[in-house]
Structures are given as C-alpha cells and as structure tokens.
Amino acid sequence: IGETDSTISILDAFPMSPGHLLTLSKEHFENFHDIPVSVQKEMMGEAGRLARLLVDRLGLRDYNVLLNSGTLAGQSVPHAHLHVIPRSEGDRVISFIHGEKRAADYYDDLKSKLLS
16 A cells, blocks of 8 residues: 555455555564654554545545554554555444543543653
8 A cells, every 4th residue: 555665565365354554664563662753653654644545535434543562452463553544324333432530630640650
C-alpha cells in the first residue's frame, strides 16, 4: 500500500473489517516506546495517509487508529505496528469503553509520578 524511508504499509492478513490496514517500521522494534520519535512520527503520518485513502477511495467515514503494545494490550505480533481499522454500523470490532472519573488526588498523584 505504501512505503517511506522508515515504514511500510500493508493490508492486514487477518482484517477486523474490510480495508483494515497496517503501518510498521522497517527496523524491528517490539514495543512502541522503543521506536525512535522520528520513526513514530513517520508511522503516524503514514497512518494518516492510509486513513485518507479509506475516506477518499473507499468512501469510508469512520475508523480507528491504534497500536497494541504488549500482550496485555492485545499485541499478538512482536513487532510494533499501527492499525487503521474501518468501522461500520453494527460491525463486530471492539471499541474502547470509557472509564470512571477518579478523585482529584488520583490525578495529582499520577501526574507527580509521571513528571518526577
């Protein structure tokens, strides 16, 4: 589907919906946090290009862009990759469900840990 200096974009071999696409780095990185920021940016740019193809060429309107990093997050292939998954009414693709609002001290504590 496409290629840049650092990425390649392909059709998903096991599509969750028609038009499911992937973009991945040419160099092996198992997890997103291991990918250099410059390559992360290139991957996201490619995901945007793929989304535009789905909209312009296939007439699709809704889609998810996501990356699963680690087995608990649903990663099944040990090479980090972004999914661009078209959505349609009544599809069986799982979406994220909103969590619950937490007490203010939760956010203050978490922010402190992240920024220390």
